[in-house]
Amino acid sequence: MAERYVNCKGLQCPGPLVQVAREARGAATGDILVVEATDIGFKKDVAAWAGKTGNELLTLEEADGVITVRIRVSR
Amino acid sequence: MARQENDGKSIIVFSGDLDKAMAAFIIATGAAAMGSEVTMFFTFWGLNVLRKSGPVAVSKPLLDRVFGWMMPKGPDRLGLSKMNMGGAGAGMMRFIMRKKNVMPLRKLIDEARDLGVRMIACTMSMDVMGLKQEELIDGLEFAGVASYLETAEKCGVNLFI
Numbered sequence: 247m248a249e250r251y252v253n254c255k256g257l258q259c260p261g262p263l264v265q266v267a268r269e270a271r272g273a274a275t276g277d278i279l280v281v282e283a284t285d286i287g288f289k290k291d292v293a294a295w296a297g298k299t300g301n302e303l304l305t306l307e308e309a310d311g312v313i314t315v316r317i318r319v320s321r
Numbered sequence: 322m323a324r325q326e327n328d329g330k331s332i333i334v335f336s337g338d339l340d341k342a343m344a345a346f347i348i349a350t351g352a353a354a355m356g357s358e359v360t361m362f363f364t365f366w367g368l369n370v371l372r373k374s375g376p377v378a379v380s381k382p383l384l385d386r387v388f389g390w391m392m393p394k395g396p397d398r399l400g401l402s403k404m405n406m407g408g409a410g411a412g413m414m415r416f417i418m419r420k421k422n423v424m425p426l427r428k429l430i431d432e433a434r435d436l437g438v439r440m441i442a443c444t445m446s447m448d449v450m451g452l453k454q455e456e457l458i459d460g461l462e463f464a465g466v467a468s469y470l471e472t473a474e475k476c477g478v479n480l481f482i
Contacts, residue, residue, distance in 0.1 A: 258423045259398040264432055269353035298355045 337366030353436035385451025
């Protein structure tokens, strides 16, 4: 079970979603994606993405304008 | 996760305005990233979004040729639906979007294709506007209203932009 870092800082919608979807597709079930983004809309969007695609949003933190989320790839 | 019924999204792209085309492609790429099957159906002015920017050698009647000259050739030539000001507004919008790191329309189209978004060009509009298949970007399907409706029936979201 690998941990993958996904840098989405500076990307605007729908950039972060597309990046995360692409990484999730390339990951194995159980892998963790650690995503950093600066688009504040991503907070709600990543939760919607995870719910829709059946991946698990583990944590969501925000510090100094950077949103960090951890996602477990569940399918 | 199994795909739900009516999970597809269909978008009719009728407008050839930069801002509206961007909205259409942002929704399309976002939906594809969320795992949905997405179909975009391009008709009338929307076909200009798909035009190749360079010159394409095709033989066609004068009227079709003139029509072709008057319409924008591809994503880098589209105007804004508001405050276009003869193209100055569109230029300013492109500059601001570049500065703020918003994906340009050309890139959004590439992303959409990469994510498997189906793009269908309406053949009736192509004929009316004198556009040939060779003048449009690669990877398109060519069809009519029945194909759109068949797709739309399977979609839970159907937009007209």
